Amino acid sequence: MSVKVAINGYGTIGKRIADAVASQDDMEVIGVTKTRPTYEAKMAILRGYPFYAASEESVGRFKDKGIEVQGTLDDLLEQADIVVDGTPKKMGYKETYEKAGVKAIWQGGEKHELTGLSFNAQANYDEALGADYVRVVSCNTTGLIRTLYPLHKEFGVKFVMAVMIRRGADPWDTKRGPINAVEPVLKVPSHHGPDVQTVMPYLNIQTTAVKVPTTIMHLHSLMVRLKREVSTDDVLNVWEDSPRILFVEGEEGIKSTAQIMEMAKDMCRNRTDLYEIAVWRDGTHVVGDSLYYYQAIHQESDVVPENVDAIRAMMEIEKDNMKSMKKTDLALGIEC
Numbered sequence: 001m002s003v004k005v006a007i008n009g010y011g012t013i014g015k016r017i018a019d020a021v022a023s024q025d026d027m028e029v030i031g032v033t034k035t036r037p038t039y040e041a042k043m044a045i046l047r048g049y050p051f052y053a054a055s056e057e058s059v060g061r062f063k064d065k066g067i068e069v070q071g072t073l074d075d076l077l078e079q080a081d082i083v084v085d086g087t088p089k090k091m092g093y094k095e096t097y098e099k100a101g102v103k104a105i106w107q108g109g110e111k112h113e114l115t116g117l118s119f120n121a122q123a124n125y126d127e128a129l130g131a132d133y134v135r136v137v138s139c140n141t142t143g144l145i146r147t148l149y150p151l152h153k154e155f156g157v158k159f160v161m162a163v164m165i166r167r168g169a170d171p172w173d174t175k176r177g178p179i180n181a182v183e184p185v186l187k188v189p190s191h192h193g194p195d196v197q198t199v200m201p202y203l204n205i206q207t208t209a210v211k212v213p214t215t216i217m218h219l220h221s222l223m224v225r226l227k228r229e230v231s232t233d234d235v236l237n238v239w240e241d242s243p244r245i246l247f248v249e250g251e252e253g254i255k256s257t258a259q260i261m262e263m264a265k266d267m268c269r270n271r272t273d274l275y276e277i278a279v280w281r282d283g284t285h286v287v288g289d290s291l292y293y294y295q296a297i298h299q300e301s302d303v304v305p306e307n308v309d310a311i312r313a314m315m316e317i318e319k320d321n322m323k324s325m326k327k328t329d330l331a332l333g334i335e336c
């Protein structure tokens, strides 16, 4: 069976999910939508995706620019088994998807309450089996869960304190900032801790966040109290065996997010994306009863494999999360 996937909102996340879906042998992209005739619309067509206008009103905009559309979102949804919503947050498409009778996946900009089911492939794949509506949690939340869930499973976690050092904007985005300031989130916890708890409700976590003038990655600084005594090597071994974590080392010249993304370019993946969470091996230390580590998140791509796994779970074409993740990762060129 090839699952028919529609992508509503072909932007930063939507275009990456389209490519990831197209790379799998058990699902296909039957169409993508946009509201405006930007360069991304032309690129979608160049990549061979059937192109649709997001609404009746936007059809004319595309026609005026000589961009051919196959129809509107409603036409696309008629043929789809599932739609991945890559539109900006709070666009309010739930009723449209319900009316069309298609399953739907939203992204981390939405609130948990929209679907009542927030997703991470490692932590709660089973909950999404056969589900109609799922939210894949944000890039930061995905990053936190990727390293914390294996620690919880293997050692038990008493308490987590995580500081999120967040990129000011995506690299293409010239409208957001700051460009010359450091901006703390004054509310504690920042939204990240409660968001992790939508997937791991049992985790005792506090988070704070600071926005900084960089566009390429987020960085997290974490302190974790584990339920039993462990060594640094014990922790590294657990992560070594966990999916979608990539070790980097200061000793090998990776001292910042800049070198991580340079390495990602050298890996020659689609769009030079880094789907894994980069953890500094030589920045990981157990001191007394606490574990300290740093990790970096490629915000535009870490959620992409999770969307592919969410499709498999919701369509019940693979019941085993590890098998789904392995299949996704092989197709995306992530080392398994």
Ligand code: NAD
Binding pocket: 008, 009, 010, 011, 012, 013, 014, 033, 034, 035, 036, 040, 054, 086, 087, 088, 089, 091, 107, 108, 109, 110, 138, 139, 170, 299, 300, 303
């Ligand atoms: P984006 O602005 O890059 O892309 C959104 C796309 O949706 C654009 O192509 C736009 O043309 C289209 N669009 C706008 N209004 C629309 C409408 N009414 N109907 C259909 N399409 C419409 O946004 P993004 O960064 O890809 O964010 C999408 C979602 O992914 C958000 O929930 C966001 O929080 C989440 N997310 C973003 C990142 C990131 O780093 N960019 C990371 C993880 C999750």
